[in-house]
Amino acid sequence: MTGAVRAFLAAFGRSAEGTFRFVGGMSILAAHSVRALVTGRVALRDILDQGVEMGVGSLPLVLVTAVLSGIVTSQQGGYQFTSSIPLYVLGSVVTSSIILELGPVMTAFVIIGRVGARITAEIGTMQVSEQIDALLSLGRDPVSALAAPRLVAGTITMPLLVGIANTVGMFAGLVSARLTVGLGDEAFLYGARLFWHNWDLFYSLMKATVFGFIIPLVSTHMGFLTRGGAEGVGRSTTTSVVIMIISVLVLDALFPPLFLN
Amino acid sequence: MIEFKDVYKTFDVPVLAGVSLTVETGETLSIVGPSGTGKSVLLKTSIGLIVPDSGDVLIDGESVYSAGGQKLYEIRRKVGYVFQYAALFDSMTVFENVSMGLREGEADRLGKDEVVARVSRALDEVNLDPAIVLNKLPAELSGGMKKRVGLARAIVGEPQILLYDEPVTGLDPVNTATVDHLITEIAERRGVTSLVVTHDIEGALAISDRVALLDHGKLRFIGTPDEFRTSDEPLVKAFANRQAAAAAALKIMEEP
């Protein structure tokens, strides 16, 4: 074995080990949070506070994103259509793009930027300024106090946001199709209904639930792992955002083979 | 009672190299030592905030490091911890910070009026005016005020053991005297066990039953304030009086 190959394998081994350790740490955090939840050690008020902050606070940006996604899909879809395909099919293209992919994924990206980054920075700052130590010294469990409420709030809020994003995105697509390619509302809805599966909506909300769980899980875990002052908080926030984006994309890619047949 | 049993901790360099120390119930023991020798690390190992590489710590006979989960929380609830840099929750007001010092759920049981009364009393004891500070955020307080809020948070739940990490560093003389008085008063009134890390030798000698000196990872001296004052150990002498400290500093500077 040459030195280069060996070095590569060593580096691969290290990063694989790091990944396993990270995933292991997250699993422990998730299990710990669930235990805190079922033993009633999570305050309802904390969950509500986090839910309002994530849900209501993110709504404007989620709406803007949904409207623009709807408009863009509708216009680009219309542009690609040739006379050989009936234009009402656009209704189906827009609704399924929004429901299956754009609604959950774009909303997840909004939440990563607006909520995930903030969670890591907040908990990371608490970690480096000894506030987590202070919680422990007061006999409190940081997982019950900080992680669990965010996990629950994310898991509940995200499907609600995606439901709203889906509705608004489809409506924006419909209006846009009428104004730009001249497709009437009835024709759009006819197309949408023609290829409609109830399963798609469930699939969309299932994605939302998974993203709504993984985003706070990664961001709280990264927060707790933060070391080393303001610079450390910056570093772990960046890393956290990268990991959240990759996790969402990878999970998103796992959905079709698992749930669409 | 707090028992450190042969505690070792290495970060990049060895910090604690076999520290054994017993603080008896009701005793006030102060630890002094050069900056960066691991006094804060030692204090943190006592409730598992930093886990030693080897060794154990017993709180009232119960091992911190073989206690898992719930048991560890119970041990921690016996202890009040005053952090070197206050470690206040910066998203909470002074009132919320100090009421965190009550047991989980106790605030609900006591009712708002009683909680306000207890928090105000604790703030009074550290010479802060509740009417002024109660609704302030930590960012709106001076360093010395933060420190005293941290102290109030540690004492409000009336723990049986108090760990103080430099409780008077950065305080003016009047507040230093107030805090020193408070430490002895709490110790005497409630028979509390106190472990105080400090750079204020005068204060330590005045309030402590025993004084220990930590240097290079080991305890170099442990004894009563009188024994400390009359010790022949050069480092103890440097700590015990200014002239000896100045001479030691000169020697360090002259070394190549």
Ligand SMILES: Nc1ncnc2c1ncn2[C@@H]1O[C@H](COP(=O)(O)OP(=O)(O)OP(=O)(O)O)[C@@H](O)[C@H]1O
């Ligand atoms: N979390 C940590 N990670 C790495 N090194 C640490 C950590 N905490 C402390 N140290 C190192 O341990 C040593 C002792 O630190 P400690 O804070 O206990 O000193 P100290 O005696 O309390 O000093 P001071 O009187 O200035 O507060 C220092 O060299 C410090 O760099």
Ligand SMILES: [Mg+2]
């Ligand atoms: Mg210190």
